Structures are given as C-alpha cells and as structure tokens.
Amino acid sequence: MSGETLTSSEYIKHHLQNLTYGQLPDGSWGVAHSAEQAKEMGFWAINLDTLAISFVLGTLFLFIFARAAKKAAAGVPTGVQNFVEWIVEFVDTSVRGSFTARNDMVAPLALTIFAWILLMNLMDLLPIDYLPFIAHAAGVPFLKVVPTTDPNATFGMSIGVFILVVYYSIKMKGLGGFVGELTLQPFGKFGLPANLFLEGVNLIAKPISLALRLFGNMYAGEMIFILIALMGASWVSASFGSTLLFGSQILLSLGWAIFHILIVTLQAFIFMTLTIVYLDMAHQEHH
Amino acid sequence: MNINATLLGQTIMFVVFVWFCMRIVWPPIMQILTARRQSIADGLAAGERGKHELELASKRGAERLHEAKEKASDIIAQAEKRAAQIVEEAKGNAKVEGDRLLAGAKAEIEQEVHRAKEGLRQQVADLAVAGAEKILRREIDAKAHAELLASIKQEL
Numbered sequence: 019m020s021g022e023t024l025t026s027s028e029y030i031k032h033h034l035q036n037l038t039y040g041q042l043p044d045g046s047w048g049v050a051h052s053a054e055q056a057k058e059m060g061f062w063a064i065n066l067d068t069l070a071i072s073f074v075l076g077t078l079f080l081f082i083f084a085r086a087a088k089k090a091a092a093g094v095p096t097g098v099q100n101f102v103e104w105i106v107e108f109v110d111t112s113v114r115g116s117f118t119a120r121n122d123m124v125a126p127l128a129l130t131i132f133a134w135i136l137l138m139n140l141m142d143l144l145p146i147d148y149l150p151f152i153a154h155a156a157g158v159p160f161l162k163v164v165p166t167t168d169p170n171a172t173f174g175m176s177i178g179v180f181i182l183v184v185y186y187s188i189k190m191k192g193l194g195g196f197v198g199e200l201t202l203q204p205f206g207k208f209g210l211p212a213n214l215f216l217e218g219v220n221l222i223a224k225p226i227s228l229a230l231r232l233f234g235n236m237y238a239g240e241m242i243f244i245l246i247a248l249m250g251a252s253w254v255s256a257s258f259g260s261t262l263l264f265g266s267q268i269l270l271s272l273g274w275a276i277f278h279i280l281i282v283t284l285q286a287f288i289f290m291t292l293t294i295v296y297l298d299m300a301h302q303e304h305h
Numbered sequence: 306m307n308i309n310a311t312l313l314g315q316t317i318m319f320v321v322f323v324w325f326c327m328r329i330v331w332p333p334i335m336q337i338l339t340a341r342r343q344s345i346a347d348g349l350a351a352g353e354r355g356k357h358e359l360e361l362a363s364k365r366g367a368e369r370l371h372e373a374k375e376k377a378s379d380i381i382a383q384a385e386k387r388a389a390q391i392v393e394e395a396k397g398n399a400k401v402e403g404d405r406l407l408a409g410a411k412a413e414i415e416q417e418v419h420r421a422k423e424g425l426r427q428q429v430a431d432l433a434v435a436g437a438e439k440i441l442r443r444e445i446d447a448k449a450h451a452e453l454l455a456s457i458k459q460e461l
Contacts, residue, residue, distance in 0.1 A: 130323045
C-alpha cells in the first residue's frame with residue numbers, strides 16, 4: 019500500500035493519521051512523521067490534509083454554486099443550474115419547514131453545511147489507497163482523505179454553529195433572557211443550581227453531539243473501508259483462499275460503498291437539520 | 306486524531322464559506338426561483354384564462370350560428386311567401402289584363418261589326434235608292450223623297 023511492507027495495524031494507523039504540521043521535539047517546525055510526534059505537538063499544530071481538502075471542497079462547492087447563480091436566468095434551467103436549484107430548493111424547503119423566525123442567514127448557512135459536509139463525506143467513496151498512495155509517492159508521509167473523519171473539522175463547524183446559537187439567543191432574548199433561560203428553568207428560581215446544570219449540559223451537548231455524530235459515523239465508515247481493504251492486502255499467491263479474499267474485498271467494498279452513500283447524505287442532512295432546529299430554538303422565547 | 310489548531314482554521318473557513326454563500330450564492334438563486342415560480346404561475350393563469358375565453362368564444366359562436374340559421378330560415382320563408390304573393394299578383398294582373406284586352410277586342414269587334422253594318426246599310430240603302438231610282442226615275446224626285454228614304458235606311 020505505501021511501498022514497504024506494513025503490518026495490518028501499521029496500515030490502519032497510517033490511514034488514520036493526519037498530516038500534522040507543528041513544532042517538532044527538537045524545536046524546529048515541520049511535519050510530524052509519526053503519530054507520537056503529532057501528539058507531542060500539542061494544540062498549536064495544524065492538520066494540513068484536513069485543511070487543504072476541506073478548503074478545496076468548500077471552494078469547489080462555492081465555485082459551482084456561485085457560477086450557477088451568476089449565469090442563472092429565470093428561463094428553462096439546464097444542467098448544472100438545474101442541479102444547483104434543486105439543492106437550493108431542497109435546503110430552502112427544509113429551512114421553511116423547521117425554522118419559524120425570520121433570518122436571512124439560516125438558509126445559506128444550512129446550504130453551506132449540507133453541501134460542504136456532503137462533499138467532504140463523499141471523499142470516503144474514493145478508493146481508500148489512491149490519494150494516500152499518490153501523496154506517498156510525492157513524499158508526503160500521511161494523508162487522511164476524508165476531512166470529516168478528523169474531529170477538528172466536525173468540531174470546527176459545530177463550534178461555529180454553537181457561536182451562532184449563543185449569539186442569536188442573546189440577540190433575540192437579550193443577555194438577561196438568555197441567562198434567565200439557563201438559570202430559571204425548569205425548576206424556577208429556587209432550583210437555580212440544578213437549572214444551570216441541566217440547561218448548561220443541554221447547551222453544551224448541542225455542539226458536541228453535532229460534531230461527534232458526524233465524526234463517529236464517518237470515522238466508523240472509514241474504518242470499515244480500511245478493514246475491507248486489508249482483506250485484499252492479504253493477497254499472497256494465486257491460492258484459493260487469497261482469491262476468495264480478493265473477490266470478497268471487491269464485493270464488500272462495493273456493497274459498503276453503496277450503503278455508505280446513504281450514510282454520507284444522511285449525516286450531511288442531519289447536521290443541517292439539527293443546525294436549523296438549534297437556531298430555531300435560539301430564536302424562540304420558550305423551548 | 307488530536308484536537309489542535311486545525312479546529313480554529315476549520316471554524317474560520319466555515320464562517321468565511323457561510324458568509325460567501327450568504328452574500329454571493331443564495332440571493333440570486335432565490336431570486337431566480339421566485340421569478341420562475343411567478344412566471345410559471347402567470348403562465349398557468351394565462352392558460353386558464355385562454356381556455357375560459359375559448360369556451361366563451363365557442364359558446365358565442367354557437368349562438369351566432371343558431372341565430373344565423375334562424376334568420377336564414379326566416380328569410381327563406383319570407384322569400385317563399387313573397388314569391389307566392391308575386392305569382393298570385395301576376396296571375397291577378399294577367400287576368401285583369403286579359404279581361405281588359407278581351408273587352409277591348411270585343412268592343413273593337415262590335416265597333417267593326419257596327420261599322421260594317423253601317424257600311425252595308427249605306428250600301429243597301431244606296432243600292433235600294435239606286436234600284437228605286439232606276440225604277441222610279443221618272444216620277445220619283447230624290448230630293449222630295451229623301452225623308453222617306455232616310456226612314457227606310459233607318460229600318461234596315
């Protein structure tokens with residue numbers, strides 16, 4: 019898979035390691051060459067692969083949509099415009115269905131979340147070794163192709179959503195209203211500590227559950243792809259056993275990929291819908 | 306798989322993408338969708354209106370046709386009546402004319418007969434006078450017996 023022979027666990031670890039750039043133990047800055055090195059870099063390091071791939075995908079999304087928006091006319095839509103309008107309409111319908119207040123930001127936010135996550139998740143369907151193999155040939159030690167299997171990416175988005183939830187809660191209800199919501203429910207003012215605890219957990223759980231749900235699903239899916247790929251890696255000779263393994267790798271990865279299309283879309287949709295719902299709750303007086 | 310500054314990078318990227326989407330992508334597409342929805346609704350309404358108008362027009366057309374047929378049959382009936390009347394009139398006129406001509410012819414014939422009678426009478430009278438003259442040449446004076454001759458002529 020990456021040139022030299024690897025054990026199964028090395029193969030898995032290799033696939034699960036981001037390309038991390040940060041301060042190396044000797045004090046210089048560079049790319050970590052092992053998981054331990056990456057761990058030692060601490061917080062002030064960045065995963066180049068996650069950032070680059072998600073940036074490329076996000077730009078691709080915005081490029082396609084902006085081009086369609088620019089060229090669009092109210093006549094009969096064709097090709098890309100039709101597709102773009104279909105997605106926009108779908109997102110718009112979702113927003114209209116779950117978001118009751120008036121806010122022009124929510125629908126574009128939902129569209130961005132849906133399209134971006136969908137594209138990042140779809141990277142999972144690329145054959146698992148292609149990009150890392152090419153990267154390895156180009157001298158890059160690690161490459162994690164699916165940005166959503168990096169918790170940094172999912173938490174990055176969910177924190178963005180969380181900031182918006184807090185911002186709109188305070189904007190709509192005032193700081194007092196927001197604090198009151200956190201402290202005066204559900205037991206009245208005499209149960210203040212319990213209220214704060216319950217509502218605090220409730221509030222914090224939103225971004226964490228958003229991020230971890232997406233991360234967990236994609237990580238598990240990626241893991242299964244890796245395990246399926248390992249079956250074919252056990253090809254040693256033209257014996258019956260390894261032929262069987264090789265054949266079942268093809269079948270299994272096909273089946274899992276087809277099933278994964280569902281998960282990929284579903285996770286993008288869930289993230290979008292929950293964002294809309296959370297923002298809707300932020301706009302409501304009582305929830 | 307560790308949390309690091311990528312988190313901040315992703316958050317910033319996310320915010321920028323959302324901002325871009327909100328400013329550049331969303332409004333024109335929504336505008337187009339609204340415009341198209343409007344134009345489709347207009348088109349449907351126009352179609353409905355056209356259909357309605359067509360219905361009205363065909364109804365009106367049928368009415369006109371009916372009217373025209375009625376008028377035509379009226380005209381035909383009138384014409385027939387008029388024709389019959391004309392024939393009747395012509396017949397009456399012809400009869401009157403015929404009668405008149407007949408009467409004229411009769412009168413002329415009568416006149417002719419009368420004239421012939423007159424002529425004949427004159428000639429007979431003349432002949433009688435001539436005969437009588439020849440017979441009575443000597444004793445009868447034409448002038449003296451003119452009155453007698455006239456009365457004889459009258460009787461003839």
